[in-house]
Amino acid sequence: MSYRHTISIDVGTTNLKLARFDHQLQFEEEWAYRYQEIRSDGLHYELSWSEMRLAILRGLRELKPESNYRIVLTTAMHSILLRDDEYQDLTGIVTWADKRGHQELSLIDDAFKEDLYLTTGTPIHSMNPFYKLYYHLRQPVWHSVAKIYSIKDLIFEFLTGEWWIDVSNASSSGLYDSQSGQWSELVLDKLQLNLAQLPLVKECHAAAPLLAEFDLGQADVVIGTSDGVSSSFVYRHFNDYAVLSFGTSHAVRVMANEMRVDLDSMNFSYIIDQQHYLIGYPSNNAGNVLDWICSVYQTNFKELEAIIKTKTPSNLVFLPFLNGERAPLWDEQAVAKFIGLERHHHREDLLMAMVCGVFYNVRHNVENLKALHDFKGVALTGGLTYSKVLVQLLADIVGLPILVPKDNAAERLGTIMLVDDLTIPIAYEEIAPDLNRHQVFNLNFQHYLAELP
Numbered sequence: 001m002s003y004r005h006t007i008s009i010d011v012g013t014t015n016l017k018l019a020r021f022d023h024q025l026q027f028e029e030e031w032a033y034r035y036q037e038i039r040s041d042g043l044h045y046e047l048s049w050s051e052m053r054l055a056i057l058r059g060l061r062e063l064k065p066e067s068n069y070r071i072v073l074t075t076a077m078h079s080i081l082l083r084d085d086e087y088q089d090l091t092g093i094v095t096w097a098d099k100r101g102h103q104e105l106s107l108i109d110d111a112f113k114e115d116l117y118l119t120t121g122t123p124i125h126s127m128n129p130f131y132k133l134y135y136h137l138r139q140p141v142w143h144s145v146a147k148i149y150s151i152k153d154l155i156f157e158f159l160t161g162e163w164w165i166d167v168s169n170a171s172s173s174g175l176y177d178s179q180s181g182q183w184s185e186l187v188l189d190k191l192q193l194n195l196a197q198l199p200l201v202k203e204c205h206a207a208a209p210l211l212a213e214f215d216l217g218q219a220d221v222v223i224g225t226s227d228g229v230s231s232s233f234v235y236r237h238f239n240d241y242a243v244l245s246f247g248t249s250h251a252v253r254v255m256a257n258e259m260r261v262d263l264d265s266m267n268f269s270y271i272i273d274q275q276h277y278l279i280g281y282p283s284n285n286a287g288n289v290l291d292w293i294c295s296v297y298q299t300n301f302k303e304l305e306a307i308i309k310t311k312t313p314s315n316l317v318f319l320p321f322l323n324g325e326r327a328p329l330w331d332e333q334a335v336a337k338f339i340g341l342e343r344h345h346h347r348e349d350l351l352m353a354m355v356c357g358v359f360y361n362v363r364h365n366v367e368n369l370k371a372l373h374d375f376k377g378v379a380l381t382g383g384l385t386y387s388k389v390l391v392q393l394l395a396d397i398v399g400l401p402i403l404v405p406k407d408n409a410a411e412r413l414g415t416i417m418l419v420d421d422l423t424i425p426i427a428y429e430e431i432a433p434d435l436n437r438h439q440v441f442n443l444n445f446q447h448y449l450a451e452l453p
Helices: 051-061 103-107 111-119 129-137 140-144 153-159 166-171 185-191 227-233 287-296 301-310 346-373 386-399 408-422 435-450
Strands: 005-011 015-022 027-034 045-047 069-075 081-083 146-148 164-166 200-202 206-208 219-226 241-246 249-258 268-273 276-283 317-319 338-341 377-381 402-405 426-429
Touching: 005 051, 005 153, 005 408, 015 051, 015 408, 027 051, 045 051, 045 346, 051 153, 069 153, 069 227, 069 408, 103 129, 103 287, 103 408, 111 185, 129 185, 129 408, 140 346, 146 153, 146 317, 153 166, 153 219, 164 166, 164 219, 166 200, 166 219, 166 268, 219 227, 219 408, 227 241, 227 249, 227 276, 227 408, 241 346, 249 346, 276 346, 287 301, 301 346, 301 386, 317 346, 346 377, 346 386, 346 435, 377 386, 386 402, 386 426, 386 435, 402 408
Parallel strands: 005 069, 069 219, 164 200, 241 377, 377 402
Antiparallel strands: 005 015, 015 027, 081 146, 206 219, 241 249, 249 276, 268 276, 317 338, 402 426
């Protein structure tokens, strides 16, 4: 079917964005909403489903075209919401950042956890929805659970009445056997579940009509994919580049034609479609650490850029794990610290060391991924793209060329490109590393690696 317009809905864990495109996929207009009802207290990280669905409807009313259109969904991975048989919510939307399930990791034997990782491709960590569900299994509420949702199937059912989830979000749930292509019998037995409690798994292009009750015109809703797949698919024509998403957190990913898992480095390996997997490493620490630096040290990115232009790394090392860590440590108890701090160090030395520490952590994940799947450069998405100075520093530290899109609207197209099997050329700037500076940073990076827990 031909559509006059496409509206993309991109749902994250701090905000959601809607964008409208014309029939040639030229960007027209955007609407964004930042969540106000987040439950975050160090253990919990829950979103409000009522707030989310009302925001989605508001955005659709703002952007709705007069002619027929389609809605394409992109959602964050690793979420759950529990409902009873009367359709009442028993939890909020529990996101990957919620730490319930961490204690349960020690209650499950290592052989089971390793087998689960090898069959699902979802790392052994509390971000994995399986461990959150195992936590709830041991709570009184579990006896009332009739259905287990994620953000994707919540939204799709709300808009269409069909309880479907896309294969990428299913694959990142820790509940899906990527080898057999179905919900894992191992998981169903362990959690005392049956198939009726989980949604139907569909390919990314599956669609259903928008419910007429919303009075939003004639539209189809396409189930789409995950945020990680979407970010990577924008650069699908650069098959020898990894994609680094650098926002609040960071992740580095490649697309491969087979599932690859490594128990030592604990990469993720999620299904994109029948021919492709998304492989990579996610980190808790990125832009959130840079924001913390600006807040605590009463600085800003303009000053950080000025320091970066003039300073070279000293013997001072900063471990950036303010938020615990997923890859490369997989340690929720990891903390940030300075090593080698002496009285001769000045404020600028500390600021330089902290920014370098954040980027050394990125380099660590990049090198682990390169060992699994070789590539010659890194394509960048996210807020970091707005600072050429920081991107140059990252290139100098990583030692690889970095591609930066000239039009940030391109990032909105990833899921649409996947659904339509399109390759849309992206205008980009290549930032080459200064190899002399790379050698200097490399010495400091070796000190950094030696200090890791």
